[in-house]
Amino acid sequence: MAKIVGVVASLHRDGLSSRLVNSALEGARAANAEAALIHLSDYVVPQWSDGNVGKPKELSEAFEGMDGLVLCAPVYYLDVSGLAKDFMDTVKLPDVSGIPGLGISVAGGTGKGLTSALKTIYYWFFCKSIRGIDPLPVSRFNLEAAVGQARASGRKLAELADSGRNPFRDLAERIAYHQALPFMGYEYVDEMALLVRQLLAAPHGKGAVAEARARDLYEKGARLIGEGRKLEAVGPIVEAYEMLYY
Ligand SMILES: Cc1cc2nc3c(=O)[nH]c(=O)nc-3n(C[C@H](O)[C@H](O)[C@H](O)COP(=O)(O)O)c2cc1C
Numbered sequence: 480m481a482k483i484v485g486v487v488a489s490l491h492r493d494g495l496s497s498r499l500v501n502s503a504l505e506g507a508r509a510a511n512a513e514a515a516l517i518h519l520s521d522y523v524v525p526q527w528s529d530g531n532v533g534k535p536k537e538l539s540e541a542f543e544g545m546d547g548l549v550l551c552a553p554v555y556y557l558d559v560s561g562l563a564k565d566f567m568d569t570v571k572l573p574d575v576s577g578i579p580g581l582g583i584s585v586a587g588g589t590g591k592g593l594t595s596a597l598k599t600i601y602y603w604f605f606c607k608s609i610r611g612i613d614p615l616p617v618s619r620f621n622l623e624a625a626v627g628q629a630r631a632s633g634r635k636l637a638e639l640a641d642s643g644r645n646p647f648r649d650l651a652e653r654i655a656y657h658q659a660l661p662f663m664g665y666e667y668v669d670e671m672a673l674l675v676r677q678l679l680a681a682p683h684g685k686g687a688v689a690e691a692r693a694r695d696l697y698e699k700g701a702r703l704i705g706e707g708r709k710l711e712a713v714g715p716i717v718e719a720y721e722m723l724y725y
Contacts (some may be wrong), residue, residue: 481640483507483514483633484542485549488563490520495585496551499617502626503549503581506633512640517541524565533571542572547640548609549633550600551583557592559584559599567603577646579639580609581632583617583625589724590618590674594665605657608647612636614662620677668709671716672700678723685723693719 485504489496497518504514522538525531533539542548552563559567582600586593593616604611613632617625639645647653657663665673675697679690700716703709 481507481512481546481637482544483512483547483549483637483640484545485514485516485633486551486566487516487518487520488550488552488560488566490562491553492518492520494553495587495617495622496553496583498626499583499585499615499629500549500551502629503551503583503633503636506630506635507547507549507637509630510634510637510641512547512637514637515541519562519566524562525569526565527568531569534569539571542570545573545575545578546644547578547636548575548580549583549636550580551585552596552600554584554586554588554592554596557595559596563600572607576608577644578609579636579645580604580607580611581613581615581629581636582611583615583629585617585622587619590620590677591670593618594662594670594673595667597662598665601657601660601663605653608653610639610645610647610656611660612639614660616662616673618674618677620674620681620683624680666709668700668704668713668716671720672697672704672712675700675716675719675723678720681723681725683723683725685725689722693722696722 485500487496487500507514552559584596601611696715696719700712703712
């Protein structure tokens with residue numbers, strides 16, 4: 480039986496990160512995995528220093544025998560929370576080479592930072608030689624759909640974990656694998672365009688006229704992005720975002 484560990488890197492015990500990790504672990508359990516939930520708020524996770532590596536010991540021990548990892552971080556100023564970063568820097572994991580990992584970022588305010596923070600998580604997976612799957616960027620606008628996606632990805636993670644670890648052959652394969660993952664090549668304007676797509680599908684309450692206008696602006700921006708004219712795309716994409724933002 481595969482062991483999946485889910486980590487909530489927020490100080491809110493019942494917040495959005497907790498909801499998303501619980502959903503992923505539900506999916507893992509549906510695939511007959513053993514699922515363990517870790518709230519980092521239950522521990523004192525120190526900043527990295529020579530003397531702090533692997534602390535707290537009982538937290539590092541909770542990862543022993545892990546076959547797959549779920550990590551969800553709230554977005555603070557366009558990046559992962561400090562708690563998530565301290566966890567990444569300081570906590571000692573067993574050999575995780577080639578195990579699957581599911582990263583989730585949740586930007587519960589304006590939504591900005593949902594992909595930049597996600598990239599931090601997947602860069603960390605890269606450094607740890609974890610095989611990241613299904614990067615999941617979450618805002619208030621796609622939250623309900625994301626909870627369902629987390630469940631499906633949790634199930635997939637458990638199935639992959641069950642079939643054994645799949646270590647990377649070499650650095651070139653590891654880099655190519657990372658670079659091919661969705662969202663990893665996103666710049667700021669790509670992130671804003673993603674938020675507009677999420678808003679267009681959300682109950683924004685701005686009415687049909689505003690929605691049609693925002694859609695036109697989005698399409699103009701998306702065309703410019705497709706042509707590599709990203710700086711010119713910023714104006715129409717941001718205007719569409721501001722029209723639908725709630
Ligand atoms: C210091 C700080 C910075 C934040 N920065 C952002 C941000 O850049 N983008 C955003 O959408 N939300 C931002 N937020 C809101 C959090 O992402 C939001 O509260 C998140 O849902 C928290 O997840 P949780 O409920 O799991 O704690 C910020 C919150 C704090 C406390």
